[in-house]
Amino acid sequence: MSDxxxxxxxxxxxxxxxxxxxxxxxxxxxxxKAPEKGEVGKITIxxxxxxxxxxxxxxAELTARxxxxxxxxxxxVPREHPFTMHTAGGQTLAVFSQGDGDEIxxxxxxxxRAECRPVVNDDYMRLKKLQLKExxxxxxxxxxxxxxxxxxxxxxxxxxxxxxxxKKKKTDGKMVRAERQxxxxxxxxxxxxxxxxNIKDLVDITKQPVTYLKEIIREIGVYNSKGTHKSTWELKPxxxxxxxxxxxxxxxxx
Amino acid sequence: MTSLGSSSSSSSTEYTVRVPKNNSKKYNxxxxxxxxxxxxxxxxxxxxxxxxxxxxxxxxxEAAEGAAGSEFGKKQREESxxxxxxxxxxxxxxxxxxxxxxxxxxxxxxxxGIKKGGVxxxxxxxxxxxxxxxAFEAFPVHGWYNFTPQAKHRTLTAEEAEEEWGRRNKVxxxxxxxxxxRFREQERxxxxxxxxNDKSGKKKKKGGRKGGDLRIHDLEEDLEMxxxxxxxxxxxxxxxxxxxxxxxxxxxxxxKKRKSSDKDALEDSDDGDYEGLEVDYMSDExxxxxxxxxxxxxxxxxxxxxxxxxxxxxxxxxxEKPNEEETKEEEEEEExxxxxxxxxxxxxxxxxxxxxxxxDSDIDGETASALFxxxxxxxxxxxxxxxxxxxxGSRPGTPSIDSASTSSTLRAAASKLEQxxxxxxxxxxxxxxxxxLKMEPSSQSPAPSGKTTPQPPSGKSTPSSSxxxxxxxxxxxxxxxxxxxxxxxxxxxxxxxxxLSSEQTVNVLAQILKRLNPERKNVNDxxxxxxxx
Numbered sequence: 001m002s003d004x005x006x007x008x009x010x011x012x013x014x015x016x017x018x019x020x021x022x023x024x025x026x027x028x029x030x031x032x033k034a035p036e037k038g039e040v041g042k043i044t045i046x047x048x049x050x051x052x053x054x055x056x057x058x059x060a061e062l063t064a065r066x067x068x069x070x071x072x073x074x075x076x077v078p079r080e081h082p083f084t085m086h087t088a089g090g091q092t093l094a095v096f097s098q099g100d101g102d103e104i105x106x107x108x109x110x111x112x113r114a115e116c117r118p119v120v121n122d123d124y125m126r127l128k129k130l131q132l133k134e135x136x137x138x139x140x141x142x143x144x145x146x147x148x149x150x151x152x153x154x155x156x157x158x159x160x161x162x163x164x165x166x167k168k169k170k171t172d173g174k175m176v177r178a179e180r181q182x183x184x185x186x187x188x189x190x191x192x193x194x195x196x197x198n199i200k201d202l203v204d205i206t207k208q209p210v211t212y213l214k215e216i217i218r219e220i221g222v223y224n225s226k227g228t229h230k231s232t233w234e235l236k237p238x239x240x241x242x243x244x245x246x247x248x249x250x251x252x253x254x
Numbered sequence: 255m256t257s258l259g260s261s262s263s264s265s266s267t268e269y270t271v272r273v274p275k276n277n278s279k280k281y282n283x284x285x286x287x288x289x290x291x292x293x294x295x296x297x298x299x300x301x302x303x304x305x306x307x308x309x310x311x312x313x314x315x316e317a318a319e320g321a322a323g324s325e326f327g328k329k330q331r332e333e334s335x336x337x338x339x340x341x342x343x344x345x346x347x348x349x350x351x352x353x354x355x356x357x358x359x360x361x362x363x364x365x366x367g368i369k370k371g372g373v374x375x376x377x378x379x380x381x382x383x384x385x386x387x388x389a390f391e392a393f394p395v396h397g398w399y400n401f402t403p404q405a406k407h408r409t410l411t412a413e414e415a416e417e418e419w420g421r422r423n424k425v426x427x428x429x430x431x432x433x434x435x436r437f438r439e440q441e442r443x444x445x446x447x448x449x450x451n452d453k454s455g456k457k458k459k460k461g462g463r464k465g466g467d468l469r470i471h472d473l474e475e476d477l478e479m480x481x482x483x484x485x486x487x488x489x490x491x492x493x494x495x496x497x498x499x500x501x502x503x504x505x506x507x508x509x510k511k512r513k514s515s516d517k518d519a520l521e522d523s524d525d526g527d528y529e530g531l532e533v534d535y536m537s538d539e540x541x542x543x544x545x546x547x548x549x550x551x552x553x554x555x556x557x558x559x560x561x562x563x564x565x566x567x568x569x570x571x572x573x574e575k576p577n578e579e580e581t582k583e584e585e586e587e588e589e590x591x592x593x594x595x596x597x598x599x600x601x602x603x604x605x606x607x608x609x610x611x612x613x614d615s616d617i618d619g620e621t622a623s624a625l626f627x628x629x630x631x632x633x634x635x636x637x638x639x640x641x642x643x644x645x646x647g648s649r650p651g652t653p654s655i656d657s658a659s660t661s662s663t664l665r666a667a668a669s670k671l672e673q674x675x676x677x678x679x680x681x682x683x684x685x686x687x688x689x690x691l692k693m694e695p696s697s698q699s700p701a702p703s704g705k706t707t708p709q710p711p712s713g714k715s716t717p718s719s720s721x722x723x724x725x726x727x728x729x730x731x732x733x734x735x736x737x738x739x740x741x742x743x744x745x746x747x748x749x750x751x752x753x754l755s756s757e758q759t760v761n762v763l764a765q766i767l768k769r770l771n772p773e774r775k776n777v778n779d780x781x782x783x784x785x786x787x
Binding site for chain 2: 004005006007009013015016018019020021022023024025028031032034036037038039040041042043044045046047053056089090091092093094095096097098099100104105106107108109110114190193194196197198201
């Protein structure tokens with residue numbers, strides 16, 4: 001899980017120069033909808049009057065915001081996006097990639113930074129309006145409930161839950177003392193799972209009356225009154241043969 | 255898939271942009287600061303791993319799950335407990351942990367890359383790479399990490415840095431800071447011998463580096479005096495050990511520092527040692543560099559101390575005095591000690607010309623005469639003042655002490671002076687009544703009989719003025735000496751000293767005056783009595 005790797009420096013060695021382009025969110029969303037091949041548009045690099053101009057134009061299919069294939073005129077994403085280019089500037093930016101198998105590769109150095117800007121036209125304005133509307137909607141709404149909430153406890157003489165509980169207890173009856181050996185087996189299997197147990201939990205597991213259970217456990221176990229595992233029962237050392245976690249793992253893998 | 259399209263004035267080429275879908279690789283950015291001058295192409299090898307040191311803090315230490323060491327239902331209990339108390343523990347996300355980048359093996363550089371937040375929130379970054387076929391491929395950037403180089407050399411901790419910052423104006427030798435720190439660390443770790451060896455070894459290695467245990471201190475840091483001394487001594491040892499070439503300038507500076515530290519150590523106890531120096535005012539120059547410093551410092555110390563001790567002594571002598579007067583008094587005192595007669599003579603002389611009533615004040619520990627004195631030659635005072643003060647360790651303190659010893663002789667002289675003085679100085683406006691009064695009581699004891707002759711210590715002149723009797727004889731004496739108002743007379747016979755209550759004193763005094771029937775004179779609109787013999 002921890003990524004430790006020798007960094008593959010091939011990219012840098014080849015002095016691959018890359019561009020870092022900042023793209024608006026809506027555009028990247030559209031790109032996510034691109035077909036399998038991955039083509040999203042075309043980039044035009046031209047020299048106009050000495051200046052380098054880069055522009056990106058989105059594929060027509062991707063302009064629809066609703067989904068691929070829809071042609072909803074109202075939510076059209078603008079197509080033309082000129083890039084504003086800067087050089088790398090003060091920072092030295094490098095790109096590294098993390099592969100699946102903890103492989104880290106240094107892909108290259110950033111030579112140019114660009115920002116993908118939309119052309120401000122009506123389409124764009126419409127888009128922005130929609131975005132704003134969405135963002136101003138509150139995330140939490142108030143709903144009116146059809147039925148009243150019934151989980152609140154009204155004061156009663158005796159709650160339903162309590163009554164049921166008592167009835168259950170009566171019908172189930174008192175816990176019957178099972179055979180000593182049976183109980184011991186149950187205890188041992190329980191202690192195999194965990195080392196420390198509360199007496200209440202043991203009662204729950206074994207379904208034995210407390211006094212009887214205590215008798216039995218006093219034979220095989222010891223009570224922890226202090227320390228981290230307070231007021232818990234654990235097996236006596238001679239009965240214990242826990243394996244540490246690593247050993248268990250080894251056993252499992254073997 | 256390049257296609258040409260161009261207008262006449264521009265040439266442009268088109269490239270397709272692809273956003274690959276099946277991306278198993280996650281692209282991240284590694285940002286370095288330009289100041290670090292990182293050139294990735296120079297790297298021969300690099301290792302990168304996550305910095306998991308935060309896991310101890312964040313991750314809950316899970317007890318063994320199942321079998322050994324675990325409790326039944328522990329997890330649930332812990333969870334319910336956390337919910338009850340509203341403890342929200344932030345998950346330890348491996349993704350967000352910083353990177354540690356090691357370049358060129360163990361000896362190379364180390365970088366720490368911390369994730370920059372908020373990069374992917376409002377805009378997405380893409381990496382455009384050009385493929386061999388001319389098309390661009392855009393990969394989204396998953397995360398942005400700012401890599402900073404990690405210092406391999408030792409640095410100061412925050413507390414140490416704060417300390418050093420406070421001393422930045424005083425410490426000249428900055429190399430010593432780290433040296434000291436290393437030394438301290440070694441002390442904690444190893445034995446002394448090792449430390450010494452290491453220390454000396456390091457010093458030799460460093461050559462010109464100074465044994466950095468010297469510290470310069472200002473007057474304000476009196477508290478650290480002891481530590482300074484020890485440090486300076488250690489520093490001296492270090493210096494001795496250092497064999498490297500010493501910058502002469504630095505050496506000098508060090509010597510001065512040492513001296514100053516020594517000076518600091520001395521100043522505490524021997525405050526008055528330098529008072530006797532010729533340096534009276536700051537402008538004085540002396541041959542060596544030290545003296546002015548010392549003098550300056552001593553002076554500087556003197557003044558605050560002087561005032562303090564002055565107040566102390568004043569309590570003793572039941573008076574308040576400005577320092578100047580003290581000096582004058584002391585000077586007088588000193589002389590008085592040596593040659594009482596001479597003093598008296600001088601005083602006599604002075605009395606004619608100047609206000610040597612400083613003696614009075616000396617003796618009495620009172621400044622009444624000081625008032626008279628003030629008007630007289632200050633420079634002369636100053637000249638002798640320092641001399642006088644030099645004799646006395648703490649100026650204010652001495653008068654009272656000295657006065658006791660010399661009082662017998664001085665009192666006589668003082669009283670003589672008084673006689674001479676009073677008519678001339680008379681009601682000196684400067685003097686608050688208290689001062690004059692205080693002068694008087696002391697002059698009671700040395701009851702001078704005659705005006706002109708300075709009374710030799712006789713039975714009459716008793717140093718202690720506690721046994722003052724309100725007798726006709728005493729009143730007569732006073733009135734002969736000088737014209738006094740009733741108030742003055744009353745003050746002479748203080749209830750403390752006579753043992754009478756104020757009413758009684760008034761009555762008795764009135765009777766005595768009736769009997770004596772002194773002559774009256776109006777001075778300053780006040781009725782003065784006096785007698786002539």
